[in-house]
Amino acid sequence: MRRGFRRALRRGMAPDIPPLLQRANELLASGDFNGAATAFEQLAQAAEGRGGPRAPRFFLDAGRARILAGQTAAGMSHLKHGLELFAVRGELLHLHRAGQRIIAELNQRGLSAEAKEIEAVLTGRLPANFTPPAVQTPARKPILPTHCPSCGGAVRPDEVEWLDEVTAECSYCGSPVRGE
Numbered sequence: 669m670r671r672g673f674r675r676a677l678r679r680g681m682a683p684d685i686p687p688l689l690q691r692a693n694e695l696l697a698s699g700d701f702n703g704a705a706t707a708f709e710q711l712a713q714a715a716e717g718r719g720g721p722r723a724p725r726f727f728l729d730a731g732r733a734r735i736l737a738g739q740t741a742a743g744m745s746h747l748k749h750g751l752e753l754f755a756v757r758g759e760l761l762h763l764h765r766a767g768q769r770i771i772a773e774l775n776q777r778g779l780s781a782e783a784k785e786i787e788a789v790l791t792g793r794l795p796a797n798f799t800p801p802a803v804q805t806p807a808r809k810p811i812l813p814t815h816c817p818s819c820g821g822a823v824r825p826d827e828v829e830w831l832d833e834v835t836a837e838c839s840y841c842g843s844p845v846r847g848e
Contacts, residue, residue, distance in 0.1 A: 693820030705733035810847025
């Protein structure tokens with residue numbers, strides 16, 4: 669009941685988007701990976717300090733940006749920390765989905781040893797009998813924009829939380845994102 673009420677509130681209200689989040693996404697999109705990594709690191713540390721629910725995502729994006737900047741060791745540290753935060757918080761589905769996406773991206777970049785490290789994190793943190801539930805999407809799946817119109821964060825249809833048949837919630841800022 670409480671969750672449904674919270675979702676109803678989210679549909680009608682646009683959250684205050686931190687300018688640093690918008691800037692981090694702009695820097696990432698423009699190819700300034702060092703700048704994006706620094707911004708995401710600041711967001712991640714601040715969110716973790718206050719126990720914010722988006723801290724793991726910010727660490728994952730900081731890690732991705734560091735890897736894109738050629739700083740693989742620093743990037744891997746952030747990726748592992750973000751995944752660990754999901755695990756500690758009991759967000760196993762988010763841990764699984766993000767981990768699988770990271771493994772695919774690392775393999776795509778030729779970083780197979782690093783992909784194996786992430787596989788080891790998942791193996792160590794997910795229960796042996798863990799089976800991810802099927803992604804719950806509306807019967808007629810709308811096409812979502814690739815980026816949140818509010819903060820510029822990437823919208824991944826298989827990782828968003830659906831608010832209704834045509835509206836998903838941005839994983840970064842919580843804004844409603846409507847599909848076509």
